[in-house]
Amino acid sequence: MLSFVIGGRARTALLCLPVALALTACGSGGGKSASSSPPATASADSAVARSAVPDVKGRTFKDAIVVLNEAGIASVRAASFDKNAKLPTDPDGWKVCGQDPAAGSRITAGTAAELLLAAPSAACA
Numbered sequence: 593m594l595s596f597v598i599g600g601r602a603r604t605a606l607l608c609l610p611v612a613l614a615l616t617a618c619g620s621g622g623g624k625s626a627s628s629s630p631p632a633t634a635s636a637d638s639a640v641a642r643s644a645v646p647d648v649k650g651r652t653f654k655d656a657i658v659v660l661n662e663a664g665i666a667s668v669r670a671a672s673f674d675k676n677a678k679l680p681t682d683p684d685g686w687k688v689c690g691q692d693p694a695a696g697s698r699i700t701a702g703t704a705a706e707l708l709l710a711a712p713s714a715a716c717a
Contacts, residue, residue, distance in 0.1 A: 645705070647695035649716070653709055654684035656691075664701035673708040673716060683709050689716030 646663050648656035657668050672679050673689040680686070690708035693699055710716055 642698040642700055645691070645693050645695055645697045645699055648688050648691055648707065649695070651688050652684060653686050653688060653707060656688045656707055660705055664699065664703065665705045666702045667704045669704065669706045670709050671706055673710040674714065677711065677714070679709060685712055686710060687712060687714075687716070 643664050645665070646659050648659050651659065653670060660668055670679055670683050670686075686709040688707045689710045692706045693703065
């Protein structure tokens, strides 16, 4: 992919078609391979870096966001641990009582998370 700027706006050009045509033209005569073994393939999972989700239970929401972002979690959503309690507009000081994905889960970069929060004086039971 080639990126460039025209008139103050970024533009991207894909150069895949000429490359694909060139590779097709360079095929192997009769379509037969010199090797009798099938071509090696990699699964999508093996090509993607995975990391373990850190345990953020007991931390403040503000601290948990920092830790999760460092682990590759792109966005963090807050929800109330107690279905009867309403989250404040700024829950940074509230503590984490639950998390999804769970601590230790293997995730790819860009995964989103949900944290269940309780007021600082409330119990996580």
